[in-house]
Amino acid sequence: MRLDRYLANLQYGTRREVKQLIKANRVTVDGKKERDGSAAVPLGALVAVDGMPVGRDLQVYYLMNKPHGVVTATSDAKARTVLDLVAPADLRPGLYPVGRLDKDTTGLLLLTNDGALGHALLAPKRHVPKTYLVTLASPLTATMQAQLEAGIAFQEFVSAPAAVKVRPDTAGCEIELTIHEGKFHQVKRMLKAVGNSVTALGRIAMGPLQLPPDLAEGTYRPLTAAELASLAAVNEERISK
Structure with missing residues (x-):
């Protein structure tokens, strides 16, 4: 990758600003000053600006x-x-x-x-699981749980069987719900379909x-x-x- 693009990707300024930085003798590559913005940055090279290493990963x-x-x-x-x-x-x-x-x-x-x-x-097709902490308006009943675990039929899709875990000491009003899709408002729609509603929702896991x-x-x-x-x-x- 070109040096000017490398520094621009690391948010050291626009391509124009980065070129000025390089021309001002403020950039070194492996300890040597580099004034050519088109110079390639070798894999693993130590790039520094004003003596401070900037070798952060481009992929984050x-x-x-x-x-x-x-x-x-x-x-x-x-x-x-x-x-x-x-x-x-x-x-x-x-x-x-x-x-x-x-x-x-x-x-x-x-x-x-x-x-x-x-x-x-x-x-x-990967069916990566997503787990949510769901606060309910009313306690989850055994019937509601069975419906969620069997899958809910909506007009445009049928949800895969969900995993349901009722959190202790919450009077049945907090559950951990694991689904494998990710449809629009899916968790809220699933709880509405079984006769309940969501008052607070937070995702606590996705895949690993x-x-x-x-x-x-x-x-x-x-x-x-x-x-x-x-x-x-x-x-x-x-x-x-």
């Missing part, structure tokens, strides 16, 4: 705890989006949220610019990823090595099929 994976009231989108003319919560230094070209959470839904959201991985997690209990709403962090390895296994499984 962030785990976010999406807050209430924020839109899951890359841009929106009126509302704040999840990308608005990302620090400028952490932005990358092509960064996007994998999947969608409603504006009033909180919880686990993966942000990446790895399109192949995003496809592996979202492809309908779990929402860390210490990740505050509105914050994010890079995936750990173990989390990346678990996602790599998902992607490998997609390729092998």
